[in-house]
Amino acid sequence: MATTTVTPSELLAVMGSRQLKDDTTVFAGVGVPLLAAALAQQRHAPKLTMVIEGGIIGPQIRPGRLPVSTNEMRAAHRAQMLPGITDTFLYAQRGFLDYGFMGGAQIDQYGNINTSVVGSDYWKPKVRLPGTGGANDIASLCREVFILTAHEKRRFVPRVDFVTSPAWLSGDGARRKAGLLFGGVSRVVTTLGIFGFEPETRRMRIEATHPGVTVEQIRDNTGFPLGEVERVAVTDPPSDDELSMLRALDPERRFLG
Amino acid sequence: MKDGDHVVAGGCLFTRTPMALVREVLRQRRAGLTLSRNLMCTEGELMMAAGAVNRVVTAWMSIGLPWGVSKVMRHYVETGKVALEEWSHLAFGLRFRAAGMGVPFLPALTMLGSDLMGVGGMKTIADPYTGETLAAVPALFPDVALLHVSRADRFGNCQIDGYPHMDNDMARAAATVIVTTEELVTDEEIRRRPDRTVIPGFLVDALVLAPFGAYPHEVWGRYHADFDHFAEYTADIDARGVTTAVADYLAKYVHAPTTFEDYLDLFGGERLKRAQDAARELVPGVSSAHA
Numbered sequence: 001m002a003t004t005t006v007t008p009s010e011l012l013a014v015m016g017s018r019q020l021k022d023d024t025t026v027f028a029g030v031g032v033p034l035l036a037a038a039l040a041q042q043r044h045a046p047k048l049t050m051v052i053e054g055g056i057i058g059p060q061i062r063p064g065r066l067p068v069s070t071n072e073m074r075a076a077h078r079a080q081m082l083p084g085i086t087d088t089f090l091y092a093q094r095g096f097l098d099y100g101f102m103g104g105a106q107i108d109q110y111g112n113i114n115t116s117v118v119g120s121d122y123w124k125p126k127v128r129l130p131g132t133g134g135a136n137d138i139a140s141l142c143r144e145v146f147i148l149t150a151h152e153k154r155r156f157v158p159r160v161d162f163v164t165s166p167a168w169l170s171g172d173g174a175r176r177k178a179g180l181l182f183g184g185v186s187r188v189v190t191t192l193g194i195f196g197f198e199p200e201t202r203r204m205r206i207e208a209t210h211p212g213v214t215v216e217q218i219r220d221n222t223g224f225p226l227g228e229v230e231r232v233a234v235t236d237p238p239s240d241d242e243l244s245m246l247r248a249l250d251p252e253r254r255f256l257g
Numbered sequence: 258m259k260d261g262d263h264v265v266a267g268g269c270l271f272t273r274t275p276m277a278l279v280r281e282v283l284r285q286r287r288a289g290l291t292l293s294r295n296l297m298c299t300e301g302e303l304m305m306a307a308g309a310v311n312r313v314v315t316a317w318m319s320i321g322l323p324w325g326v327s328k329v330m331r332h333y334v335e336t337g338k339v340a341l342e343e344w345s346h347l348a349f350g351l352r353f354r355a356a357g358m359g360v361p362f363l364p365a366l367t368m369l370g371s372d373l374m375g376v377g378g379m380k381t382i383a384d385p386y387t388g389e390t391l392a393a394v395p396a397l398f399p400d401v402a403l404l405h406v407s408r409a410d411r412f413g414n415c416q417i418d419g420y421p422h423m424d425n426d427m428a429r430a431a432a433t434v435i436v437t438t439e440e441l442v443t444d445e446e447i448r449r450r451p452d453r454t455v456i457p458g459f460l461v462d463a464l465v466l467a468p469f470g471a472y473p474h475e476v477w478g479r480y481h482a483d484f485d486h487f488a489e490y491t492a493d494i495d496a497r498g499v500t501t502a503v504a505d506y507l508a509k510y511v512h513a514p515t516t517f518e519d520y521l522d523l524f525g526g527e528r529l530k531r532a533q534d535a536a537r538e539l540v541p542g543v544s545s546a547h548a
Contacts, residue, residue: 031322053346054269055420065539069321071269071296071420073477073539084421085269085295086350093347093366116343122376128334128341130326132373133296133317136345140367163372178370179381179390254323 006238007257008191011210012148013039013246014238015189016101019146023047024098027138030067030075031255032148033101039246049080051097053134055088057081063249070134089134092141095182100142102135102185103149106160109204109224111147111167111185111197113139114160122162132164139165144186151190151221158224168202175202192218194235198227208233258282258401258433261289265353265397265431267404267424268471270296270321271482273417275405277437277470280520282403283307283511293399295349295423298474299490302329303511305339306503313339314377314397316346323484324491332499342377344368348394350423355396357429364391402431405471406456407479407543409438410446413461416453418543419477428456437467439479469521469529478543481535483528 006014009032016036020026022045028037034050038061041048049058054071058080067075076082083091091097104113115135119126139145145167149155167185169175175184187207188195194208205227206218211234219226238246250256258264264282268274279300282290290310292301297318304310306329318341319327333339344352347367355363364382368374369392374381382393404424406415415436417424428434436456441464447454473483493502514520521529537543 054272055422068323069270069272071272071422072475072482073272073419073536076419077539082420084425085346085423086354086426089347089350089367116373122372123340124337125335128331130319130330131315131317131341131343132345134346136371136373137347137367140345140369140371141347163370166370169370175370177390179366179392180369181366181389 004243006243008150009255009257010243010246011191011238012036012189013256014242015194015235016146016148017043017242019187019189020045020048020099025049025051025096027051027053027092027097027100027134027142029053029101030070034061034066035246035249035255036101036148038249039242042245043242051088051091053085053088055082055085057083057088061249064251066250066254089137089141092137095143097142098144100138100145102138102145102147102165104135104147104165105129105155106157107147107149107155107188108157108160110169110171110202111188111204112160112163112169113147113165113167114162116162116164118161120161135165139167139185140180140183142183145183147185147188149188149190151192151218153221153223156222156224168197171202172200192221195226196229203227205229206232208235210235211237258287260287262400263291263293264401264403265293265399265427266300267402267422267427268474269420269422270298271474272420273405273422273476274298274300274471274474275403275437276300276472276474277465277467277517278403278405278435279303280511283309283507293397295346299487302327302503303507305329305333306499307507310339312342314342314344316344316349320487320491324487328494329499329503343373344377345373348379348392350426351394352397353423353426353430355394356398357426360396362393362395365394366392368392397430399427399431401433401435402427404428404434404436404456405467405476406436406438407476408440408442409436409464410442410444410458411464412444413458413464414447414454415456415461416447416450417455419540421455425455428460433462434460435463436461437465437470439468439470439476441466467517472521472524472529472532475536478540479536480529480532481539483524483532486524
């Protein structure tokens with residue numbers, strides 16, 4: 001058990017890193033997802049290949065020089081290939097990307113994500129958000145997607161205002177029917193716990209809580225009813241080892257908070 | 258270029274943006290434009306604030322994570338002054354690839370099932386072999402492509418160091434291609450490294466030598482983006498509001514300088530050298546023979 005206080009970003013990065021298996025490929029955005037992937041690479045997944053949507057395959061993290069965008073020079077540190085943006089995504093469409101990481105302003109009970117507009121009319125938004133970037137493509141084309149997010153009631157809504165990135169759509173085979181051949185969100189990793197989806201309905205359910213968090217607390221902070229697995233697990237807290245490695249990657253605490 | 262054109266800008270976010278060309282478009286006070294760019298940054302903000310565009314087509318818009326959600330974008334889109342048509346990053350790239358291939362659409366597996374389908378009017382098509390549902394990503398043929406490259410010869414053969422982004426597809430897709438280059442090299446130098454050429458000269462309508470032509474954005478191995486400049490710009494927007502702050506920015510950085518040198522003088526040699534040193538430290542060995 002770590003003796004120092006763990007920030008929400010550190011918790012998400014550690015829990016996210018544990019989802020990644022060795023000898024796989026992961027689409028990682030800048031910030032916490034990139035740190036999660038780099039941590040996995042250093043600890044248990046040395047043959048993990050990171051892919052960044054600016055058009056980068058196999059970059060490495062240079063502590064203190066973390067990129068703030070997916071297509072600046074710093075993001076390509078020691079990369080193996082710079083194939084161009086369209087071709088990078090086409091590796092995913094062909095099925096070569098095992099994992100994708102995502103975040104979002106709104107998430108619904110089927111794991112769909114909104115990063116486009118708040119409000120009911122796309123063309124007259126109450127709040128205009130930056131947009132999909134590659135998120136829609138990652139959600140559509142990676143074999144497995146992990147959402148990493150702060151757990152807040154205003155974020156976990158029954159129905160997103162706008163489906164920017166599809167997970168299970170309206171559940172029950174809707175994703176396949178829309179023409180998406182594989183993939184989907186498998187886990188939602190939040191600051192309170194870890195969530196999966198009922199195999200039939202594809203509604204979100206509680207799989208694990210972080211230490212000290214109750215199931216009730218999670219329900220109180222979620223805007224829709226959550227199922228739960230028969231035996232809700234408790235996650236192992238970030239270890240000293242995980243935290244020291246993670247903190248060494250971002251010594252300026254640009255993303256770790 | 259003329260008013261009402263559909264214009265695409267090369268590079269991506271704050272990398273290899275054709276900023277010198279964007280400033281010239283603004284200096285000429287073009288209006289009614291549609292601007293397309295896969296990830297849109299300050300060039301899109303300036304176009305919005307100057308009243309040059311009434312529509313932007315993009316996958317994402319803001320400067321970058323440290324500077325937050327673009328207040329300029331929010332202001333112009335939420336008040337209905339500018340329409341923001343959103344496509345996924347891959348679909349956006351395939352729109353230029355389709356056009357660059359000379360076909361009306363490309364089948365793809367992205368954007369399906371999402372609400373993005375309805376925004377730009379993307380349709381689906383049944384695979385004629387299996388009946389499976391596919392996205393039919395429509396080709397985008399812009400009137401004008403504005404690109405900034407690493408080096409070119411006088412015939413317009415262009416080489417790009419680092420990220421290729423979508424510039425090669427954009428050059429094939431657009432009716433008119435205008436290029437600025439960091440460095441003008443000899444015919445011989447291009448012929449020595451033909452494997453590096455990504456845009457053949459016969460696609461290019463106009464070529465302008467413009468070292469620092471992307472500044473305050475960055476160019477691979479030549480100069481780093483000016484993050485302090487972004488911070489000053491966004492701080493002024495925070496302090497004085499979008500319309501006042503960006504109007505003053507346009508006056509100072511677009512309309513006041515009478516030459517490109519005058520523009521660079523607003524930053525000063527020390528600052529430009531720091532940007533060069535930072536780029537060389539990150540990506541050694543790119544700097545040109547003339548640097």
